[in-house]
Amino acid sequence: MTEAIATTTPERAEELLAELGPDTLREMLETMWMIRAFEEKAKDLYALGKIHGTMHLSIGQEGSAVGTSYALRPGHDYLLNHHRGHGHVLAWGRMQNLERTMAEFMGKQTGFCRGRGGSMHIADVESNNLGANGIVGGGIPIAVGVGLSISLRGTDQVGIVMFGDGAANEGAFHESLNMASIWDLPVIYYCENNQYAMSMSVKRAFNIERISERACAYGIVGVSIDGNDALAAYDAVKQAVARARRGEGPTLIESVTYRWEGHSKSDRQAYRTREELKEWQARDPIPNFGRRLIKAGILTQDDFNDIHDRMYAAVDAAVEFAENSPEPDVANIMDGVYA
Numbered sequence: 001m002t003e004a005i006a007t008t009t010p011e012r013a014e015e016l017l018a019e020l021g022p023d024t025l026r027e028m029l030e031t032m033w034m035i036r037a038f039e040e041k042a043k044d045l046y047a048l049g050k051i052h053g054t055m056h057l058s059i060g061q062e063g064s065a066v067g068t069s070y071a072l073r074p075g076h077d078y079l080l081n082h083h084r085g086h087g088h089v090l091a092w093g094r095m096q097n098l099e100r101t102m103a104e105f106m107g108k109q110t111g112f113c114r115g116r117g118g119s120m121h122i123a124d125v126e127s128n129n130l131g132a133n134g135i136v137g138g139g140i141p142i143a144v145g146v147g148l149s150i151s152l153r154g155t156d157q158v159g160i161v162m163f164g165d166g167a168a169n170e171g172a173f174h175e176s177l178n179m180a181s182i183w184d185l186p187v188i189y190y191c192e193n194n195q196y197a198m199s200m201s202v203k204r205a206f207n208i209e210r211i212s213e214r215a216c217a218y219g220i221v222g223v224s225i226d227g228n229d230a231l232a233a234y235d236a237v238k239q240a241v242a243r244a245r246r247g248e249g250p251t252l253i254e255s256v257t258y259r260w261e262g263h264s265k266s267d268r269q270a271y272r273t274r275e276e277l278k279e280w281q282a283r284d285p286i287p288n289f290g291r292r293l294i295k296a297g298i299l300t301q302d303d304f305n306d307i308h309d310r311m312y313a314a315v316d317a318a319v320e321f322a323e324n325s326p327e328p329d330v331a332n333i334m335d336g337v338y339a
Ligand SMILES: Cc1ncc(C[n+]2csc(CCOP(=O)(O)OP(=O)(O)O)c2C)c(N)n1
Pocket: 056, 083, 084, 134, 135, 136, 137, 163, 164, 165, 166, 167, 168, 194, 196, 197, 198, 263
């Protein structure tokens, strides 16, 4: 069984653009540029030794981060993130999250986790961002617990969990989807298929065409979407939210996309060709979205360029904020450590 990859049809795009309205659409574009500018800057700061540890960049995957977060209610719904989750943290709080995310990257006291989490472990429980996980697929079973909690409390919230194609081949994925399905839990399983798990291509790791096909094994809805189309991501999550609220349980969404950078900061990328990278770069989600807005008369090319410039400037200001922020005090090193 092969499921098609859904892109937004012109008719559906028209409906969605009308539903979202010009202000929100402009903000979505801003958020995408903010994420891109942030990650490019983070890469430079890492090279300068101003960010420590390792880092998993999601450049090329911004369509997912923005499309999903605008279909949810950050602060009301729940986010479980994964190691390649900078975009999700930023999109969850939009501009308000920029300074604290940069400060966290640079290990400063003003960061989301007071500099203790770094790039891979940003949580913000006040906004229901329950954090990322260094254990691949670690968020998937936690999302079952989130769904169960929502279900027992009887609220209209939903939980979304982000994970990669590699995580979809772990045992925890199968156990969790089965349990979420039998209990009809309001959880969205959002698989960012960026074509590789470290150096392992999805072509070698799966004997099926589309990861969403696995949904039928658990009796739930599965869809595959063009992850470089922010509107398609928005649409798929919106429909999954509606299903969850109707008590119809979880949805598995496969977002087909590509990471432009290496797996982490130590990847020579011998497993892929320059041509393959170029092909995907031609499908850049940001100009994709911009072209839609320009065509619909919502934006001019000058507006598009202006948003770009403003977001790069905002990221520079966030770096300045982080650089001027205090280092965590050694006297508080044991704060938040429990045994
Ligand atoms: C349980 C576990 N196994 C292995 C690793 C090492 N590891 C870190 S990231 C990664 C690849 C994950 O690939 P994918 O799920 O496709 O996410 P992506 O990095 O492509 O976004 C691996 C194997 C880990 N952190 N945790």
